Amino acid sequence: MIRVVLPAHLRTLARVGGEVQLHVEGAVTQRSVLDALEARYPMLKGTVRDHVTQKRRPFLRFFACEQDLSHDPPDAPLPDAVAMGAEPFLIVGALAGG
Amino acid sequence: MSGVRILVGTRKGAFVLTSDGKRERWDVSGPHFAGWEIYHLKGSPADPNRIYASQTSGWFGQIIQRSDDGGKTWFPPGSKPDELATPQGMPKGESNKFVYDTSPKTGKPLTTHQWYDGTQHPWEFKRVWHLEPSLTDPDTVYAGVEDAALFRSTDGGQTWQELPELRGVKGHVWQPGAGGMGLHTIVLDPSLPERIFIAISAAGVFRSDDAGRTWRPVNRGLKSPYALPDPDAEVGHCVHRIAMHPSRPRVLFMQKHWDVMRSDDAGESWQEVSGNLPTDFGFAIDVHAHEPDTIYVVPIKSDSEHYPPEGKLRVYRSRTGGNEWEPLTKGLPQSDCYVNVLRDATAVDSLDSCGVYFGTTGGQVYASANAGDKWAPIVRDLPPVLSVEVQTLP
Numbered sequence: 401m402i403r404v405v406l407p408a409h410l411r412t413l414a415r416v417g418g419e420v421q422l423h424v425e426g427a428v429t430q431r432s433v434l435d436a437l438e439a440r441y442p443m444l445k446g447t448v449r450d451h452v453t454q455k456r457r458p459f460l461r462f463f464a465c466e467q468d469l470s471h472d473p474p475d476a477p478l479p480d481a482v483a484m485g486a487e488p489f490l491i492v493g494a495l496a497g498g
Numbered sequence: 499m500s501g502v503r504i505l506v507g508t509r510k511g512a513f514v515l516t517s518d519g520k521r522e523r524w525d526v527s528g529p530h531f532a533g534w535e536i537y538h539l540k541g542s543p544a545d546p547n548r549i550y551a552s553q554t555s556g557w558f559g560q561i562i563q564r565s566d567d568g569g570k571t572w573f574p575p576g577s578k579p580d581e582l583a584t585p586q587g588m589p590k591g592e593s594n595k596f597v598y599d600t601s602p603k604t605g606k607p608l609t610t611h612q613w614y615d616g617t618q619h620p621w622e623f624k625r626v627w628h629l630e631p632s633l634t635d636p637d638t639v640y641a642g643v644e645d646a647a648l649f650r651s652t653d654g655g656q657t658w659q660e661l662p663e664l665r666g667v668k669g670h671v672w673q674p675g676a677g678g679m680g681l682h683t684i685v686l687d688p689s690l691p692e693r694i695f696i697a698i699s700a701a702g703v704f705r706s707d708d709a710g711r712t713w714r715p716v717n718r719g720l721k722s723p724y725a726l727p728d729p730d731a732e733v734g735h736c737v738h739r740i741a742m743h744p745s746r747p748r749v750l751f752m753q754k755h756w757d758v759m760r761s762d763d764a765g766e767s768w769q770e771v772s773g774n775l776p777t778d779f780g781f782a783i784d785v786h787a788h789e790p791d792t793i794y795v796v797p798i799k800s801d802s803e804h805y806p807p808e809g810k811l812r813v814y815r816s817r818t819g820g821n822e823w824e825p826l827t828k829g830l831p832q833s834d835c836y837v838n839v840l841r842d843a844t845a846v847d848s849l850d851s852c853g854v855y856f857g858t859t860g861g862q863v864y865a866s867a868n869a870g871d872k873w874a875p876i877v878r879d880l881p882p883v884l885s886v887e888v889q890t891l892p
Contacts, residue, residue, distance in 0.1 A: 409533060409558055413574075443574045446594045447558040459557040493557045 402433055403488035407460075410448070410491070414441040419488055428483035430462060431474040448491060463490040502847050503568065503889040504865075505549065506857055507536035510881035512551055514569040521853055521867040524876045530572060531563065538842055538885040539569075540629050545636040546889050550655055552626040552641070560625050562593040562641075562655050575655035592657050596623050596641070596649055599660040606662040611645065612673040612734075621645045621665075628842060628885075630684035634691075642681030646672060646698040648710065661710035664696070668715070668733045673725075675699035675736050675755070676801075682841055683740050687747045695750065695765060700725060700736035703752070705765050716765030720754060724801075738781045739841040743790035751793050751820070753783040753841070758795055760820050771820025776807050781841040782856065786869060787848040791819035794846075794854060794870060796839040805836035813856070815870050829873035830864065837862070842885035849890060857883025 401421040406414065414420070422436040431454075438445045449456060454474075456462065461470040465479045465487050481487035504515040511529025530536075534553045542548040547568045553561040563572045575593040598621060599605030613619035624644040632638035637654040647665050649658040672679060680699060687693035692709040695716075702717040720735045736755035743749065752759040752768065756779050759768040772778035777797045786792035793816050799807045806812060811830040814823040837860035847853035854870045857863045861880040866873045 407557070409555065413558075413561065442576075442592075443561075443594075445592065446560065450559075451595050452597055457557065457559060 401485050402428060402436070402482065403485055404433065404437055405488045405490045406444075407491060407493040409493075410444060413447065414444055416441070421485075427475075428478050429475050430469065430472065430478065433478065433482075433489055434474075459494040461492045461494055463492055464488070500849060501891040502849070502853060503541070503546075503891055504845070504855060504863065504876070505539035505541065505551075505569065505885075505887040505889070506863055506880065506883060507538050507551070507842075507885035508857075508861070508881040508883050509535055512536040512539055512553075513877070513880060515863065515876050519849055521847075521849075521865060526877055527569070529881075530569075531561075534561070535625075536884065537625060538628050538887070540631055540887045541568075541889045542631040542636040542639075543633050544631070546891060548631070548636040548654075550629045550631060550639050552629055554625040560594045560596060560623075562626070562629075564593075564655050575651075575653075576657075593655050596626070596643055596658050597660070598623065598647060598665070599662040604662065605660070606666045606669075609670060611669055611679060612671055614674060618670065621647075621669075623647075624678065627680040627682045628684055630686060633686050633688055640684045640686075640694075642684050642696060644678045644680035645674075646679045646681040646701060648681055648684070648694075648696055650710065661706075663711060664704060664706075664713045667704060667713050669701075671734055672698060672701035673734065683737070685740060685742050685750075687742075688744045689747050693747075693764075695740060695742070697737040697740050697752075699738065700734060700755070702733050702735040702737050703740060703750075703765055716761075717768070718766065719761075719768030719770075720759065721757070722755065724756070739783050741783045741785050741793070743785045746790045749790065749819070751783050751785060753780050753795055755779065755801060758783065758820060771816070773816070773821035773823055775814055775823050776812075780839075782839050782844040784844045784846055784854070786854075787846045787852040788850075789817070789852075792817050792869070793820065794844065795823075796844070796856060798838060804838045809834050809836060811835040811837065811858075813854070813870055813873075826866075826870040826873070828871065829866075835860075840884055842887075843883050845886045845888040847888045847890045853888070855886050855888055857886040859883065 404420045500519040506513040511532045513528030537552045539551040549565040551563040564575045610618035628642040630640040641649040683697035685695040694706045738753045748764045750761045758772045760771045780798045810832045812825040837858035843857040854866045859882040
């Protein structure tokens with residue numbers, strides 16, 4: 401199972417508590433994880449990726465295994481630790497304010 | 499006994515304020531959608547328990563929420579609350595999918611609009627500014643969005659379709675106001691079901707007489723020398739708000755960027771009625787529920803100083819449909835007040851003695867149960883208020 405950590409507002413929207421666990425078919429990539437996330441929680445469509453372009457919303461970042469993966473290609477494999485479920489895939493809201 | 503429900507959208511959530519018909523004691527519920535910007539909430543005239551809300555975030559984009567029980571519980575349309583609580587069977591929720599219609603058959607190419615510096619800029623969806631439920635069908639609701647366009651849902655907010663002809667009416671010369679290029683006002687004509695007025699900052703007023711299939715600008719008489727070099731410009735005016743009394747739908751009142759205006763011919767022509775106002779800049783304008791010639795504005799000092807003149811929060815009332823204005827000050831701060839009242843933040847109830855309400859960027863919601871003669875705050879310390887709507891309950 402793939403573990404995903406959502407920002408607080410999206411946890412509220414999806415009505416989930418802690419981490420989300422997802423079953424992902426095939427290669428574990430940003431795209432396949434987000435596809436599985438949106439299939440499981442349809443109300444999150446459009447909140448992480450733009451409805452039309454499918455690009456990451458500008459104020460969100462993707463982290464895993466202490467790396468910033470925000471600018472990696474969406475079809476690049478995620479780290480093995482994420483694919484194995486040892487580490488979560490983090491969707492993080494960019495900081496704003498002082 | 500009759501009552502009043504006030505729907506308040508703020509920078510950090512929604513609040514619902516309720517009272518009986520005396521409007522002396524208020525219950526406050528909220529924040530709903532805590533931490534999110536709630537640009538607007540509005541109830542269906544055909545079913546007061548049906549309320550739509552626009553929930554937005556710079557991080558996560560647009561969400562549409564709906565209540566079917568008068569604001570007690572909420573859900574994104576297409577996803578019932580009980581379905582959300584179970585692992586299986588969730589419907590596909592597209593209630594936040596606002597996609598400009600560029601299809602060859604029904605749409606318009608997504609071209610560009612004017613940017614602040616006069617160059618052309620791509621059209622990009624940002625948020626829903628205003629929701630206007632149909633006067634007759636609880637499942638039909640219009641959404642005014644930024645970048646300016648009009649969408650309609652006929653399934654209770656589950657799916658949205660743009661009315662794209664509007665964007666084709668000289669959209670390339672529309673430009674954003676200071677707050678963005680939003681379609682912020684939607685007025686439905688109760689006497690002509692296919693007539694819709696909308697207003698955009700900064701493009702102006704547009705009217706459709708065929709339920710949104712075709713549109714034309716109705717801005718003759720507006721003057722905007724600070725923004726438009728052409729004194730007879732057909733579009734490009736920074737209209738802040740328009741208001742109508744349902745018994746007299748050909749008469750419209752407008753708070754423009756500067757100037758308070760009036761039309762007696764459904765927008766075909768406009769005349770200035772600023773009269774003796776201390777300043778004719780402002781955002782909000784509204785009409786008394788029972789007196790079609792009694793109107794309210796909240797003058798704001800200027801476009802560069804968004805607060806009341808002299809630090810005195812004054813609502814101005816005209817009982818003559820404009821030109822002659824009286825300040826209403828009882829119960830409102832008359833010194834050191836530097837809040838703003840935004841375009842969607844005034845409303846009236848329709849009880850026998852008309853109630854008037856407005857919210858401020860300082861987080862106060864003021865109420866008057868006597869048409870503005872005397873005011874009192876219902877709440878003082880909400881987040882900045884973006885919108886106020888009132889439902890008069892049986």
